[in-house]
Amino acid sequence: MRSLLLSTIILATGATLQSAFPAEWQESSPAKEWRSEHRAIDLHQHIDGTPEHLSRAVKIMDAAGIGIAVNLSGGTVTRGKDGSPSEFERNQQIADQLFPGRFIEYMNLDYANWDQPDFSAQAAKQIEEGHRLGAAGFKEFKQLGLYLRDGNGELIHVDDPKLDAMWQRCGELSMPVSIHVADPKAFWLPYDEKNERWEELRDHKSWWLGDTHKFPAWKDLLESLNRVIARHPKTTFVCVHFGNNAEEPEWVDAALSKYPNMLADLAARIPEIGRHDPATIRKLFLKHQDRILFATDFQVYDRLILGSSGNEPPPTDADAEVFYAKEWRWLETRDRNWEHMTPIQGNWTISSIGLPAPVLRKVYFDNARKLLARSLPTPAIEARHISQDFDLNGCLLSPLWQTARPVRLEQASYDGTVRQELSTTVRALWSDQFLYLAFEAPFTRLTVFEPPNLAGKRVNLQTDGASLWDRDVVEAFIGTDRQNPRHYAEFEVAPTNERLDLMVKDLPEKDFGWNSQWTTVTRVDAKAKSWTCEMRVPLKALSADTPAAGIQWQANFYRCDRAQRGFLAWNPTLQGTFHVPERFGTLRFIE
Numbered sequence: 001m002r003s004l005l006l007s008t009i010i011l012a013t014g015a016t017l018q019s020a021f022p023a024e025w026q027e028s029s030p031a032k033e034w035r036s037e038h039r040a041i042d043l044h045q046h047i048d049g050t051p052e053h054l055s056r057a058v059k060i061m062d063a064a065g066i067g068i069a070v071n072l073s074g075g076t077v078t079r080g081k082d083g084s085p086s087e088f089e090r091n092q093q094i095a096d097q098l099f100p101g102r103f104i105e106y107m108n109l110d111y112a113n114w115d116q117p118d119f120s121a122q123a124a125k126q127i128e129e130g131h132r133l134g135a136a137g138f139k140e141f142k143q144l145g146l147y148l149r150d151g152n153g154e155l156i157h158v159d160d161p162k163l164d165a166m167w168q169r170c171g172e173l174s175m176p177v178s179i180h181v182a183d184p185k186a187f188w189l190p191y192d193e194k195n196e197r198w199e200e201l202r203d204h205k206s207w208w209l210g211d212t213h214k215f216p217a218w219k220d221l222l223e224s225l226n227r228v229i230a231r232h233p234k235t236t237f238v239c240v241h242f243g244n245n246a247e248e249p250e251w252v253d254a255a256l257s258k259y260p261n262m263l264a265d266l267a268a269r270i271p272e273i274g275r276h277d278p279a280t281i282r283k284l285f286l287k288h289q290d291r292i293l294f295a296t297d298f299q300v301y302d303r304l305i306l307g308s309s310g311n312e313p314p315p316t317d318a319d320a321e322v323f324y325a326k327e328w329r330w331l332e333t334r335d336r337n338w339e340h341m342t343p344i345q346g347n348w349t350i351s352s353i354g355l356p357a358p359v360l361r362k363v364y365f366d367n368a369r370k371l372l373a374r375s376l377p378t379p380a381i382e383a384r385h386i387s388q389d390f391d392l393n394g395c396l397l398s399p400l401w402q403t404a405r406p407v408r409l410e411q412a413s414y415d416g417t418v419r420q421e422l423s424t425t426v427r428a429l430w431s432d433q434f435l436y437l438a439f440e441a442p443f444t445r446l447t448v449f450e451p452p453n454l455a456g457k458r459v460n461l462q463t464d465g466a467s468l469w470d471r472d473v474v475e476a477f478i479g480t481d482r483q484n485p486r487h488y489a490e491f492e493v494a495p496t497n498e499r500l501d502l503m504v505k506d507l508p509e510k511d512f513g514w515n516s517q518w519t520t521v522t523r524v525d526a527k528a529k530s531w532t533c534e535m536r537v538p539l540k541a542l543s544a545d546t547p548a549a550g551i552q553w554q555a556n557f558y559r560c561d562r563a564q565r566g567f568l569a570w571n572p573t574l575q576g577t578f579h580v581p582e583r584f585g586t587l588r589f590i591e
């Protein structure tokens with residue numbers, strides 16, 4: 001799979017892409033593995049909602065190794081006068097229908113009723129409606145503070161109190177905000193060929209903001225946004241284009257340090273950040289590694305836009321792949337003084353910052369997975385059919401287990417924070433008799449009940465800390481009845497092979513006397529600091545109907561690791577309990 005994808009990239013773009021990679025960078029790296037698995041998330045794209053433009057975007061994302069893109073141009077949620085679907089609904093519907101799981105849509109605000117006395121409440125209502133329709137977040141464009149004017153022709157400021165109810169609602173509904181204010185500093189400087197952004201300004205006169213009668217000063221816009229961020233500490237603000245101030249990394253550093261609810265995306269600003277001392281920038285990335293997110297501003301309309309564009313001939317798909325390759329090159333290598341990915345932004349070279357793998361994956365996807373936890377596509381695990389049953393021995397190196405594609409259990413269930421050091425795999429197989437599950441979990445120190453109670457069930461609802469789930473366990477929740485999602489089986493196994501099965505009848509009602517007749521084996525590898533658990537559950541204990549290839553059950557997997565305060569879920573429940581059937585993923589039986 002992996003080498004196939006890589007060779008496709010090279011075939012598709014020939015020498016152009018090759019020359020974007022330095023020779024020594026061809027070797028394998030964790031990042032290449034992530035791209036082959038399409039794990040990267042691009043937090044900042046603008047994709048026109050037509051079948052042609054969406055499929056062109058997906059083709060380029062596939063070649064570049066992007067799994068999910070956030071389309072910030074989802075549109076407003078205002079319905080047509082005749083009740084026809086909103087722009088947002090149309091965009092979301094077509095993307096979900098044609099490419100399920102590939103695009104996440106943000107909504108935009110409709111300012112048409114700004115002058116009405118209750119606009120503040122209307123704006124908050126728009127956010128609620130977007131949330132109801134499945135918008136993952138809210139995007140504000142640079143129009144705010146620069147172009148939007150009220151009925152009297154006065155500029156609408158970024159920190160206008162009329163918008164406060166709306167910002168607050170975003171926080172209450174866990175809708176992250178991506179916000180663009182201001183623009184490159186040079187857009188405020190004299191409009192002539194000495195301007196370092198002359199090529200862009202020459203092709204777009206309207207981007208020039210140096211007319212002081214029309215536009216606020218550059219710094220005023222940033223300060224106005226900071227007031228909003230400070231006023232709404234429960235709302236998450238992703239300040240796009242590297243904190244809206246790529247020219248002043250020290251300013252971005254200070255703002256990130258001051259506002260815990262501020263994040264920064266990289267969209268279209270690597271050409272600018274890459275001009276600065278790479279050691280300083282690298283330090284900033286390490287310091288704020290949980291707050292910086294991969295993003296490009298890649299756009300697909302009738303023409304592709306790769307960070308910016310002017311009147312030059314339109315870029316090709318191969319150019320787009322080179323654009324992405326240069327993003328990787330900047331983040332992953334230590335190359336000095338090379339030609340950046342958006343030449344129209346200015347005639348200079350950039351130097352790479354070579355991030356270490358644990359930080360890279362945060363920037364590429366872990367930070368985005370936490371930010372978007374509420375909206376990411378429901379995960380699926382495939383159970384492959386086996387024709388013969390086998391005995392459990394706790395070892396997953398058998399050819400059978402190795403053919404089962406693992407899923408990863410690595411996010412904190414409560415809030416989606418990725419705990420890469422606890423990354424635990426889950427595999428599934430099925431025979432005509434049994435469902436087999438295998439967990440493989442790294443650990444530092446095990447926390448278990450000694451001696452284990454291997455005969456009975458350790459459940460004590462009266463005393464805190466006295467039940468099996470109060471120490472280290474792996475867990476599987478499995479629901480077979482889509483009509484009745486609050487009815488599911490629960491299985492828990494500790495590293496000592498002490499275990500517990502129960503049936504949740506109608507959540508929260510639980511039957512601890514239920515017995516599935518399951519078999520389990522665990523094995524602790526003290527040297528490798530890893531423990532494994534195999535479970536074999538009779539299918540007839542789970543469902544009266546024998547499953548066949550093609551059917552789907554609902555499941556979620558969990559792990560408690562007390563020593564590292566890890567309470568992980570395959571699909572985070574985003575609450576203080578694992579018992580949230582609405583958040584179960586899919587267990588798919590395949591041939």
Ligand SMILES: [Zn+2]
Pocket residue numbers: 044045046072267297
């Ligand atoms: Zn953008």
